[in-house]
Amino acid sequence: MLSLLGLFLVKGRPAAGQDLPTAAPTGEEVPPGAAEDSEAEGSDTLVADRPEVEAEDAVAEPETAEPELETPEPVGTRLARLRARLVKSNNIFGKSLLALLSQDKIDDDVWDEIEETLLTADLGADSTFELVETLRERVKVEGSKDPERVKALLREELIKLVDPEFDRKLNVDTPGRPSVVLVVGVNGVGKTTTVGKLARVMVAEDKDVILGAADTFRAAAAEQLTTWGSRVGVPTISSDVEGADPASVAFEAVDKAVEDEYDVVMVDTAGRLQNKANLMDELGKVKRVIEKKSEVDEVLLVLDATTGQNGLNQAKVFSEVVDVTGIVLTKLDGTARGGIVVAIQKQLGVPVKLIGLGEGPDDLAPFETESFVDALLEE
Numbered sequence: 589m590l591s592l593l594g595l596f597l598v599k600g601r602p603a604a605g606q607d608l609p610t611a612a613p614t615g616e617e618v619p620p621g622a623a624e625d626s627e628a629e630g631s632d633t634l635v636a637d638r639p640e641v642e643a644e645d646a647v648a649e650p651e652t653a654e655p656e657l658e659t660p661e662p663v664g665t666r667l668a669r670l671r672a673r674l675v676k677s678n679n680i681f682g683k684s685l686l687a688l689l690s691q692d693k694i695d696d697d698v699w700d701e702i703e704e705t706l707l708t709a710d711l712g713a714d715s716t717f718e719l720v721e722t723l724r725e726r727v728k729v730e731g732s733k734d735p736e737r738v739k740a741l742l743r744e745e746l747i748k749l750v751d752p753e754f755d756r757k758l759n760v761d762t763p764g765r766p767s768v769v770l771v772v773g774v775n776g777v778g779k780t781t782t783v784g785k786l787a788r789v790m791v792a793e794d795k796d797v798i799l800g801a802a803d804t805f806r807a808a809a810a811e812q813l814t815t816w817g818s819r820v821g822v823p824t825i826s827s828d829v830e831g832a833d834p835a836s837v838a839f840e841a842v843d844k845a846v847e848d849e850y851d852v853v854m855v856d857t858a859g860r861l862q863n864k865a866n867l868m869d870e871l872g873k874v875k876r877v878i879e880k881k882s883e884v885d886e887v888l889l890v891l892d893a894t895t896g897q898n899g900l901n902q903a904k905v906f907s908e909v910v911d912v913t914g915i916v917l918t919k920l921d922g923t924a925r926g927g928i929v930v931a932i933q934k935q936l937g938v939p940v941k942l943i944g945l946g947e948g949p950d951d952l953a954p955f956e957t958e959s960f961v962d963a964l965l966e967e
């Protein structure tokens with residue numbers, strides 16, 4: 589079956605001499621994305637079940653050191669680093685909101701400005717009006733003008749809006765079979781990058797992960813995913829036929845995961861606009877075909893936070909087609925529009941589970957209500 593479809597399993601642990609990008613030391617690490625495409629072009633990275641070279645066969649070969657696998661950043665430093673980044677990108681929002689609430693006299697004009705600030709942060713009209721109403725009422729009832737107290741009230745109300753009751757844990761613990769994660773979204777939102785980052789998080793948790801490159805439109809997309817995986821020893825199933833049926837690739841990846849008892853299989857899909865009916869049908873088919881082999885445990889919709897309310901339309905249509913179970917909000921490092929979290933959750937009834945905070949390989953964090961709100965309100 590594998591050979592019929594022209595599918596490739598690229599070994600996670602690279603064969604000797606295979607050209608892998610090296611790890612940048614720290615800080616601005618280079619993701620295996622667009623920047624590296626030119627380098628990857630023409631390189632022979634797809635290897636079909638390349639047989640291991642026997643030790644005695646290798647004697648004539650010049651010695652080449654096996655490239656080192658990267659070690660994903662430990663969870664502690666990763667989260668502290670990303671939290672600081674979230675605070676930085678929302679600095680304007682937090683600062684202006686707290687300045688407004690610290691005024692001696694919080695009159696109608698100040699409340700209007702508060703409303704405007706919340707709207708600018710993409711909280712959405714309904715939630716903004718609701719929040720301001722509640723806050724006005726509480727400030728009036730308490731009669732407190734102490735900025736610290738007002739800040740505490742705002743924090744409480746924001747936490748309620750973001751909703752601490754949601755179960756935000758990824759459903760990737762399914763004893764006895766691999767957990768299946770399908771990743772969907774429009775073009776360029778960060779799907780492949782997210783799959784790559786998430787694979788690293790799982791590797792750090794000692795999970796055996798395999799990837800499926802069901803983005804068969806762009807040859808570079810499979811290469812990009814394969815590179816992400818091979819940096820941390822994670823294999824990728826892909827097709828050598830451009831435009832191959834994405835459902836077949838997805839099926840083969842899940843089939844392989846079941847056969848070889850992986851813990852998690854993550855399937856990356858091609859970007860598609862939600863208003864292209866044929867492409868949305870194709871996505872529905874990808875999911876249905878996977879389901880012939882296994883349950884799908886997580887359908888992650890990746891949304892770009894910088895596109896604001898536009899993400900809401902995408903969320904609605906994708907959810908109708910593939911029953912989204914979690915949102916990944918990317919590019920929160922470049923925007924002070926964190927309020928979109930509230931709007932999306934409200935519209936879909938589905939929690940934001942992960943946030944992307946940069947292009948680096950370890951720039952992905954689980955979404956935590958309280959620390960998110962605290963980061964928004966930090967001065």
Ligand SMILES: Nc1nc2c(ncn2[C@@H]2O[C@H](COP(=O)(O)OP(=O)(O)OP(=O)(O)O)[C@@H](O)[C@H]2O)c(=O)[nH]1
Pocket residue numbers: 619621622773774775776777778779780781782803809857858859860918919920921922943944945946947951
């Ligand atoms: N600043 C920032 N950039 C990000 C983040 N996530 C992804 N990107 C960048 O967004 C760009 C697109 O990412 P991809 O992962 O290729 O997006 P995609 O959704 O797979 O794209 P298509 O397959 O073309 O639909 C890349 O340059 C990524 O580095 C993030 O959290 N922050």
